[in-house]
Amino acid sequence: MSATELSPGTRDSAKVMNRTDLSKRLVARLHGGEAVIGGIGNTNFDLWAAGQRPENFYMLGSMGLACPIALGVALAQPQRRVIGIEGDGSILMQLGCLGTIAAQGQKNLTIVIMDNGSYQITGGQATLTARGTDIVAVARGAGLEKSAWAADEKDFETRIDRALAADGPWLIAARIDDKPPAAETERNPARIRDRFMQGLGVKS
Amino acid sequence: MSDESAPPAPWHETLLKVLKANQVRLITYVPDRVLTPLIGAVHADGFFTVISPPREEEAVGIVAGAWMGGVRGVVLMQTSGFATLPNVLASLAVPYQIPVLMVVSERGTLGEFNIGQAMVCRTMRPVLESLGIENHTITRLDELEFIADRTIQQALLTRAPAALILSPLLTGGKTVRK
Ligand SMILES: Cc1ncc(C[n+]2csc(CCOP(=O)(O)OP(=O)(O)O)c2C)c(N)n1
Numbered sequence: 001m002s003a004t005e006l007s008p009g010t011r012d013s014a015k016v017m018n019r020t021d022l023s024k025r026l027v028a029r030l031h032g033g034e035a036v037i038g039g040i041g042n043t044n045f046d047l048w049a050a051g052q053r054p055e056n057f058y059m060l061g062s063m064g065l066a067c068p069i070a071l072g073v074a075l076a077q078p079q080r081r082v083i084g085i086e087g088d089g090s091i092l093m094q095l096g097c098l099g100t101i102a103a104q105g106q107k108n109l110t111i112v113i114m115d116n117g118s119y120q121i122t123g124g125q126a127t128l129t130a131r132g133t134d135i136v137a138v139a140r141g142a143g144l145e146k147s148a149w150a151a152d153e154k155d156f157e158t159r160i161d162r163a164l165a166a167d168g169p170w171l172i173a174a175r176i177d178d179k180p181p182a183a184e185t186e187r188n189p190a191r192i193r194d195r196f197m198q199g200l201g202v203k204s
Numbered sequence: 205m206s207d208e209s210a211p212p213a214p215w216h217e218t219l220l221k222v223l224k225a226n227q228v229r230l231i232t233y234v235p236d237r238v239l240t241p242l243i244g245a246v247h248a249d250g251f252f253t254v255i256s257p258p259r260e261e262e263a264v265g266i267v268a269g270a271w272m273g274g275v276r277g278v279v280l281m282q283t284s285g286f287a288t289l290p291n292v293l294a295s296l297a298v299p300y301q302i303p304v305l306m307v308v309s310e311r312g313t314l315g316e317f318n319i320g321q322a323m324v325c326r327t328m329r330p331v332l333e334s335l336g337i338e339n340h341t342i343t344r345l346d347e348l349e350f351i352a353d354r355t356i357q358q359a360l361l362t363r364a365p366a367a368l369i370l371s372p373l374l375t376g377g378k379t380v381r382k
Contacts, residue, residue, distance in 0.1 A: 037269070057272070061295020065265035068257070069296075072269020072277070075230065075253065080273075096258035100266075104255060189299040193272065202274040204363065 008136045009149035011115070011129070014175045017153060019043070019114050020182040022174055023050040023085075025153065026112065029160050030055075032081060035073050035200060038185075039066035039086040041121040043114055045181035047085060054199030058185045058192050064094030067111050071101055074109040077200060081108050081164050088115040088129045095138060101169050102143030110163040111139075113173040120178060139171045147171035212345050215374050216242040219307070222352040223278065224251055226360070228305065230270045230277030232256070232263035234285050238309040238375045242280065260285040264292045268302045276360070278305040283312050283325045286367070290331050293365060298335055301363040305356060307370065310341070314372040317380045328369070338366040343373035 023046040030036070030053070037057045038044025043066070044058040057073075059066055070084030091098075091113055101109060117130030129135060139147040146163075150156035150172055163170035185192075197204045213221075219242060223231075231246045231254045233239065246252045253275075257263050260281045267277035286308050297304040311318075312325025332339045338358065340351050352368055359366035371377075 035273075059296070060299070062265065062292045065261065065292060065296065068262045068265030069269035072230075072266040072271070073273040075266070076270040076273025076275035094259070094262060097262050100255065100257040100262065190301050193300040193302065197272050200273055202272065
């Protein structure tokens with residue numbers, strides 16, 4: 001890895017991108033049955049909108065638990081790559097999980113943070129990331145060394161590709177705008193869970 | 205020595221045996237003094253994967269994910285830890301039909317010295333009841349294996365979370381007296 005690839009970057013220098021677009025770019029790069037856990041609200045709505053893969057899990061509540069759920073899946077299926085996508089407000093609620101994932105050294109796990117600096121779905125109130133908290137710096141402090149800001153869309157794709165090819169745990173943070181999600185997830189938890197388990201090849 | 209004179213196995217040995225027999229391989233916990241021997245034993249036993257996240261809610265998320273991925277898990281906690289869980293139980297474990305197993309060491313009753321623990325304890329059963337979560341309070345060594353084994357099996361077969369509450373009558377609890 002080159003020095004620039006290892007550099008965490010800064011929130012201020014990262015390009016402001018769009019969640020719907022990044023979710024599509026992410027899903028387009030999945031070819032190995034990767035499991036993806038979408039966090040509460042807009043985060044999983046745009047995952048849903050990017051194509052309803054059976055290996056996707058959509059959280060309708062349990063704010064902040066996308067990464068712990070992803071860690072559980074990754075532990076259970078070490079041969080499968082697992083991605084947890086979480087909003088900034090959500091990860092701020094459960095920062096301890098970054099330390100858990102670092103301590104566990106979960107190689108097949110990648111965290112993607114969609115940072116719009118706000119609790120968008122509840123009315124756009126500012127989160128701490130809009131007031132100086134840098135999630136990548138927090139993650140590195142928690143022990144996740146392979147954490148960095150995506151500089152732009154191309155860099156986001158490169159980092160996703162690397163995370164799917166080499167040992168993690170990885171954390172990729174993306175600054176995003178305040179555009180609404182492209183669709184809303186169908187709210188049927190038992191069906192979501194059942195389909196997800198089928199996608200993972202587990203009999204429920 | 206005849207069987208009758210042999211002392212029964214301590215609660216934590218029996219519980220560990222039941223977890224193993226049911227292929228519960230993932231142990232997560234936030235510590236509690238009373239649970240110390242069980243926590244020590246699972247760490248020492250290669251059968252188990254043990255994770256100690258800083259919050260019980262996180263542990264429930266991990267166990268839920270692991271179960272969906274095909275590995276059974278349990279969350280060990282204290283009464284006060286359970287009090288942090290209504291949101292995740294009501295919005296994840298129950299509606300998604302995920303059999304999150306919980307073992308709760310009961311503080312706050314039968315000789316509690318901390319009024320905060322006593323108040324927290326009173327919230328536990330109403331929460332479990334309001335969510336319709338199967339729960340059993342284990343008070344006797346001779347009933348431990350049966351209750352624990354059957355509760356775990358039922359949880360897995362019905363895809364529903366369940367709680368085993370370890371009473372001070374079983375564990376001795378924690379008191380001010382040394
Ligand atoms: C424990 C808990 N507190 C508050 C809420 C209300 N709530 C739902 S989504 C949300 C905001 C999520 O923010 P973020 O993760 O940044 O996603 P965004 O809405 O910006 O896409 C909040 C506060 C909740 N569901 N659960």
